[in-house]
Amino acid sequence: FNSIQEYKLNPEKFLGRPKLPKYKDKEGRHLVIYTAQAVSKTSLKMGKIKLSGLNFSLPTKVKQENLNQVRIVPKSDCYVIEVIYEEKELKTEETTEKIAAIDLGVNNLIGLTSNQLGFRPILVNGRPLKSLNQFYNQKKASLQKQLPSGKYWSNRLSRLTRKRQQKINDYYHQVSNYLVKTLLDLSIDTLVIGKNKNWKNQVNLGKINNQNFTSIPHNNLIEKISYKCKLKGIKVVEREESYTSIASFLDSDEIPIYAEEIEGAEIKFSGVRLKRGLYRSKSGKIINADVNASYNILRKAFPKAFAEGIERCVVHPRLVTPTKQKMKGSA
Known part of the structure; x- marks a missing residue:
């Protein structure tokens, strides 16, 4: 409702009139997130990801200290397992020449x-x-x-x-x-x-x-x-x-x-x-x-x-x- 009020005041901020969200399908598929604590540390040391409650593992190059989370994402006709990890960024140059x-x-x-x-x-x-x-x-x-x-x-x-x-x-x-x-x-x-x-x-x-x-x-x-x-x-x-x-x-x-x-x-x-x-x-x-x-x-x-x-x-x-x-x- 706040979005509709904002739309009436500033319609240029929107691509169209906001609509009420629909209910999730009770029999539908949803995103599942495993935190780093739900991943087997023993398996990680062996170069594998083993999720709690699942009976299979996946090979990985991610180190234990860099692992953030693992997500199981439903796609059109399959599931995709995404491994989220942290990687250090190099410092950007302060100058802008090249x-x-x-x-x-x-x-x-x-x-x-x-x-x-x-x-x-x-x-x-x-x-x-x-x-x-x-x-x-x-x-x-x-x-x-x-x-x-x-x-x-x-x-x-x-x-x-x-x-x-x-x-x-x-x-x-x-x-x-x-x-x-x-x-x-x-x-x-x-x-x-x-x-x-x-x-x-x-x-x-x-x-x-x-x-x-x-x-x-x-x-x-x-x-x-x-x-x-x-x-x-x-x-x-x-x-x-x-x-x-x-x-x-x-x-x-x-x-x-x-x-x-x-x-x-x-x-x-x-x-x-x-x-x-x-x-x-x-x-x-x-x-x-x-x-x-x-x-x-x-x-x-x-x-x-x-x-x-x-x-x-x-x-x-x-x-x-x-x-x-x-x-x-x-x-």
Whole structure:
């Protein structure tokens, strides 16, 4: 009821009118949490996790002093055992000099740039995820057509959905590991991630592009990148990225922050975005649009990051795919 009162006073804070929570299914499945005290210390010393009341154990590399808790999480058609442990973070640098930025997308999952002279931008291939989602949507539609009238879900659909999520999660770990390793090799102390508030709800890229963009869980990737960076002492900054894709980096266009008072106002930039992921500057130079956006995210967060000029900035990227393993799903 407090939420409804707050909604009436400040509706802009909510995505919609708050609803009363539903009752839990009495025959449903629920999260089970085991504290460290409920885990066999003898088994931990042998490199195994043995939970109180269960007659099986699991191999682990977690040390007894680092173990926090173990959770049994119900998923669509299975249970997942999560081991929560503490790991010491490296101290982050107080200075912000060596900076990198990423722009998140679909065909190019990540566009990575840096203010380090001579660094060649990197585009991380997003087509494996796009292909996986297309397969999933087609297979899901096919299976749903086979369901009897009045039924909307089945065990095969649960299995298909779980496998899709596992493949996405695996690819995200590959991508985030590759990204953090690259940042460490460059001695980067700060990473800027472009992200707008409610970007999935307000995106307007056309029907097909909207479906592709919203079906890729970018927040999941951001979380993986963020915690892995923090463990290695790299500071992570999230920056709103309005107008970064249409402003010209090569022409040093000023990049405003989107706000209601300038909505509908005419804002002009030096360059123009072309089809097929290209951007043309005022001088006619054509660069990759995702690289242009990533550079703009960087200088929007740190306007003095290119104090020595942008003349030596490399704008021709290289495409990488962190893993070549087969991404096609199966039912």
